[in-house]
Amino acid sequence: MDSYGSQRLVALAQQLRFYKPPSPSPDEIEEQNIEESAGKVVSQVGFQESATSIFKDPERFRPKRAAVLVCIFEGDAGEFRVILTKRSSRLSSHSGEVSLPGGKADERDKDDFETATREAKEEIGLDPSLVDVVTVLEPFLSKHLLRVIPVIGILSNKKAFKPTPNPAEVEAIFDAPLEMFIKDENRRVEESEWMGEKYLIHFFDYETENKKYLIWGLTAGVLIKAATVVFQRPPAFMEQNPRFKFPEGANKDMVMR
Structure with missing residues (x-):
């Protein structure tokens, strides 16, 4: 690894191995202890540190775990880029949407790293031996209340x-510059509301090889966070990430609108 590009990736890997999620405040620690004793887990609805109820009764809501791979490489111009997919239009959920490689955890997976790299191999043929997994970000929660762990x-x-x-799951594979997700360019937002809390959904328009892609929702949220960590600076726009608490009556069929 004697090229400039390789040295940049080595330095990035070293930087990310030292990454630790932000420490919660004393109030958040106390709240988390209360929630854990009540059978809850800290998670995210596309944001950091929201609290989601988990019920002891298996017939009621219990978030399933998943992992996505934020796979970073160096482009020809020396920029950091990330691999993305467009999901098959034949899938029953999130069909035709842009996503990161990944999926639900298998009981045989030893950790989130293995889940993310196994799914990436199944979806896009990425050999896990080519990927140096360096860290994980805070969990996110999908609109279908699936707990998603981003693996870098x-x-x-x-x-x-x-x-x-894999034609059953993926329609296209492409890549995009990671830094675009902290720039205020080709971006728009929509305001939404959940349990009385307003928040912003971010949409990024991206075109490559005469094809247009829309990157939004949880995928955009993960990439905003990843870019913030990689480049060590906040986005040039307001994220508006409120805390969410789910109602006592949440169930496995509940969908965040």
């Missing part, structure tokens, strides 16, 4: 990756 990995040898999309 470094792809040093991009040429060794031969994209092979």
Whole structure:
């Protein structure tokens, strides 16, 4: 690894291995202890540190765990880029949407790293041995109340990756500059509300090889967070990430609108 690009990726990997999620305040620690004793788990609805009720009764709501791979490599111009997919239009959920490689955890997975890299291999043919997994970000919560763990990995040898999309799951594989997710360009927002709390949903328009993609929702939220951590600066726009608490009557069929 004697090239400039490789050295940048080595430095990034070293930086990210030291990453630790922000420490909660004393009030948040006390609240979390109360929630855990009541059978709850701290999670996110596309944001950090929201609280989601978990019920002891397996017939009621219990978030399932998933992991996505934020796979970073260096582009020809020396910029950090991230691998993305467009989901198959035949899928029953999130069909045709842009997403990060990943999926639900398998009981045989030893950790979130294995879940993310296993799913990436199944979806886009990315050999796990090519990816240096370096850290995880705080959990996110999908609108279907699925707990998603972002795993950051470094792809040093991009040429060794031969994209092979699984047609049952993936319609297209592409990549985008990671820094775009903290820039206030080609971005728009929509305001939404959940349990009386207003928040912003971010949409990024991106075009490559004469194809247009819309990156939004949880995927955009994960990439905003990843870019903030990688470049060590906040986004050039307001995120408006409120805390969410789910109602006592939440169930497995509940969907966040």
